[in-house]
Amino acid sequence: MKYTKEEALIHKEYHSALCELLFQLADDDFILAYRGSEWLGLAPHIEEDVAFSSISQDMMGHAVIFYGMLEDLGIGKANDLAHDRPAEERKNAILLERVNGPGTYLHEPHYDWAFAVVRSYFYTGIKKIKIASLKNSSYIPLSQAAVKIEMELYYHLLHWKTWFTQLLGAGGEAKKRIEDAMAAVFPDLDGVFSFGAARTMFIRLALITSEEEIRQEWIQMMRPIFESLGINMPNSFGLESGNGRDGVHTEDLEAALKTLTEVYRIDQTASW
Amino acid sequence: MAETSSFDLLPDEQRLARFMERIETGEKIEADDWMPEDYRMTLIKLISMHGISEIMGALPEKEWVPKAPSLKRKLAIMAKVQDEMGHGQLLLRVAEDLMEPLLKSREHIIQDLLSGKLKFHNVFHMEAKTWGDAGLIGWLVDGAAIITQTNMLNASYGPYARALKRICAEEVFHAQHGEAIIMALAEGTGKQKAMIQDSIDRWWDALLMFFGPGDASTTGTSKQDITMKYKIRTKTNEELRQDFFSKYIPRVLSLGLKLPDETMHFDKTEGLWKYRQPDWSQFKQIIKNNGPKSRERLRLREISYTSNKWVLEALSVRV
Ligand SMILES: [Fe+2]
Ligand SMILES: [Fe+2]
Numbered sequence: 163m164k165y166t167k168e169e170a171l172i173h174k175e176y177h178s179a180l181c182e183l184l185f186q187l188a189d190d191d192f193i194l195a196y197r198g199s200e201w202l203g204l205a206p207h208i209e210e211d212v213a214f215s216s217i218s219q220d221m222m223g224h225a226v227i228f229y230g231m232l233e234d235l236g237i238g239k240a241n242d243l244a245h246d247r248p249a250e251e252r253k254n255a256i257l258l259e260r261v262n263g264p265g266t267y268l269h270e271p272h273y274d275w276a277f278a279v280v281r282s283y284f285y286t287g288i289k290k291i292k293i294a295s296l297k298n299s300s301y302i303p304l305s306q307a308a309v310k311i312e313m314e315l316y317y318h319l320l321h322w323k324t325w326f327t328q329l330l331g332a333g334g335e336a337k338k339r340i341e342d343a344m345a346a347v348f349p350d351l352d353g354v355f356s357f358g359a360a361r362t363m364f365i366r367l368a369l370i371t372s373e374e375e376i377r378q379e380w381i382q383m384m385r386p387i388f389e390s391l392g393i394n395m396p397n398s399f400g401l402e403s404g405n406g407r408d409g410v411h412t413e414d415l416e417a418a419l420k421t422l423t424e425v426y427r428i429d430q431t432a433s434w
Numbered sequence: 435m436a437e438t439s440s441f442d443l444l445p446d447e448q449r450l451a452r453f454m455e456r457i458e459t460g461e462k463i464e465a466d467d468w469m470p471e472d473y474r475m476t477l478i479k480l481i482s483m484h485g486i487s488e489i490m491g492a493l494p495e496k497e498w499v500p501k502a503p504s505l506k507r508k509l510a511i512m513a514k515v516q517d518e519m520g521h522g523q524l525l526l527r528v529a530e531d532l533m534e535p536l537l538k539s540r541e542h543i544i545q546d547l548l549s550g551k552l553k554f555h556n557v558f559h560m561e562a563k564t565w566g567d568a569g570l571i572g573w574l575v576d577g578a579a580i581i582t583q584t585n586m587l588n589a590s591y592g593p594y595a596r597a598l599k600r601i602c603a604e605e606v607f608h609a610q611h612g613e614a615i616i617m618a619l620a621e622g623t624g625k626q627k628a629m630i631q632d633s634i635d636r637w638w639d640a641l642l643m644f645f646g647p648g649d650a651s652t653t654g655t656s657k658q659d660i661t662m663k664y665k666i667r668t669k670t671n672e673e674l675r676q677d678f679f680s681k682y683i684p685r686v687l688s689l690g691l692k693l694p695d696e697t698m699h700f701d702k703t704e705g706l707w708k709y710r711q712p713d714w715s716q717f718k719q720i721i722k723n724n725g726p727k728s729r730e731r732l733r734l735r736e737i738s739y740t741s742n743k744w745v746l747e748a749l750s751v752r753v
Contacts, residue, residue, distance in 0.1 A: 196500055199499045199500050199508075199512055200500055202492065202496045202499055202512075202515055202516075202519075203489070203492050203493055203496050203515075203519065203734065203735075203738070204734065204737070204738040205738070205742075206738075206742035206745035206746060206749075207742075207745075207746065208489065208519055208522055208523045208526065209523060211516075211519045212516055212519050212520045212523060215512060215515070215516035215519065216516060218512060219509060219512045219513055219516065222505070222508055222509055222512065223509060225505075226505050226509065229505065240505060241504050241505055241506075244505055245503075245504075267496075267500065268497060270733075270737065271734070271737060272737060272741050273741065275741075275742055275745050327753065328748065328749065328751075328753050329745070329748050331751070331753030332747075332748035332749075332751035332753060333751070334747075334748070334751075335744045335747070335748070336744060336745070336747070336748030336751075339744065421500055421501060422500055422501060424501045425498075425501050425502065425503035425565045426503040426504070428503075428565075428625070429623055429625060429626070432622050432623050432625075432626060433618055433621075433622060434503035434504050434507060434565075434615075434618055434619075434622075434626075
């Protein structure tokens with residue numbers, strides 16, 4: 163069965179599962195786009211600054227779409243959903259909230275490009291598979307949005323794949339740094355696949371395909387690339403820092419929320 | 435081709451005469467054309483300074499990108515700052531083409547920036563303390579940039595003129611973006627209104643300085659004469675500053691804001707705005723990288739440059 167907004171508003175169980183999924187999607191994109199915006203002006207070269215920024219904007223745009231759907235579902239104003247929820251209510255994967263590297267974006271930002279490439283590449287690949295599945299989602303507005311989002315993801319994925327293969331292929335220090343970044347990303351990668359406690363509901367209500375299928379598809383997509391670059395795919399990933407879908411988060415998110423709401427909090431009732 | 439080779443054989447004075455003739459008749463000079471040394475050097479200096487100013491200019495606003503107070507503003511300011519980096523990229527490419535015969539590249543531009551040899555615009559050395567400043571930069575700094583850049587839209591150097599055409603089109607959106615932030619504050623709470631008045635007060639002198647000194651007597655040097663002789667620009671610094679006053683003073687006042695210069699008035703007989711001169715000795719200090727934020731912002735570029743060196747090395751490996 164397919165649901166319109168009006169139908170989703172009537173069916174309580176469907177409504178709550180759908181909102182859970184939308185929060186996960188929105189919060190993932192929102193926080194990673196924020197991390198991307200911290201990179202502005204600091205990318206390895208000017209051309210990349212422009213390209214990376216364009217990707218971050220698309221991602222923020224996707225978050226706006228998902229928060230907008232939540233607003234339509236009566237959860238609250240999109241702006242407040244993005245700015246006014248404490249860390250424990252956030253549903254993003256922990257991997258995506260982690261800082262870009264030592265320092266802050268204002269002071270001594272010794273950011274790690276290898277980490278940016280690996281995190282962005284892996285996340286974008288997984289997101290693309292989720293979005294492809296969402297094209298068949300039981301929630302009609304979401305399936306429609308997925309079509310548009312998928313087109314943009316094609317370019318994002320190509321962008322990060324190009325970086326990944328170039329840096330690994332170059333060997334030497336670059337290869338070492340990418341391997342270190344992968345060693346930092348894999349132990350938390352399960353958090354990106356996870357749907358948290360709502361996983362069975364998502365499937366039963368045909369909102370999206372299963373975690374397991376998404377994982378298998380991603381591994382299949384990545385395996386030939388890993389093989390051609392002479393690197394190994396680990397047998398299992400991890401959820402070391404905890405599951406963000408359950409509201410478990412780190413100091414990194416707390417600090418990010420403080421920064422990104424600094425002006426908003428001056429006066430929440432004001433129009434900015 | 436025959437014409438080119440006979441031109442190559444001409445003595446320098448005749449080449450120069452032919453070059454000036456082209457300039458006078460409004461013909462565009464292209465990257466591979468013969469040009470006198472001072473024309474090339476003036477352009478390199480002007481365009482690399484303009485390009486690097488776009489890039490350094492992204493930094494004060496960038497400070498507010500992660501903090502933008504709504505989803506709409508987050509998207510808008512991300513796009514705006516990205517455009518500025520794009521302008522930098524476009525202009526550095528124009529400068530790089532001019533530098534090629536001198537065997538210099540972008541690497542040299544960045545090195546010159548970090549060593550302090552290459553200057554960037556005074557406004558981008560200033561502190562962007564509040565969200566009001568983020569709005570003011572878009573509204574008035576980009577507004578001022580539109581005025582100086584429009585003045586060079588017909589520059590004799592074709593590649594620069596074409597780049598400016600694209601840039602100016604985007605700057606108009608930037609000024610609208612800045613104006614939208616300012617309007618929201620102006621129509622907002624008392625605190626929000628106070629925020630923009632505070633921004634104007636702090637930025638006013640820097641905005642006046644943006645157009646450069648009126649003549650060489652204030653700072654010792656001025657590139658105005660040579661850029662006008664070669665038809666790179668048409669108006670003087672002072673004429674541009676006057677244009678800025680005419681365009682923006684009424685707008686500033688209509689928002690209920692006060693100018694931090696009680697002497698400012700329009701003299702009808704002279705047809706000129708009369709104003710208090712900013713402290714030009716301070717201007718000299720600022721552009722020597724002794725402004726309030728000069729060191730900090732250069733440090734950001736330096737960090738980006740050094741911590742990403744391995745990336746550039748890896749990019750040069752053929753995979
Ligand atoms: Fe610009
Ligand atoms: Fe601009």
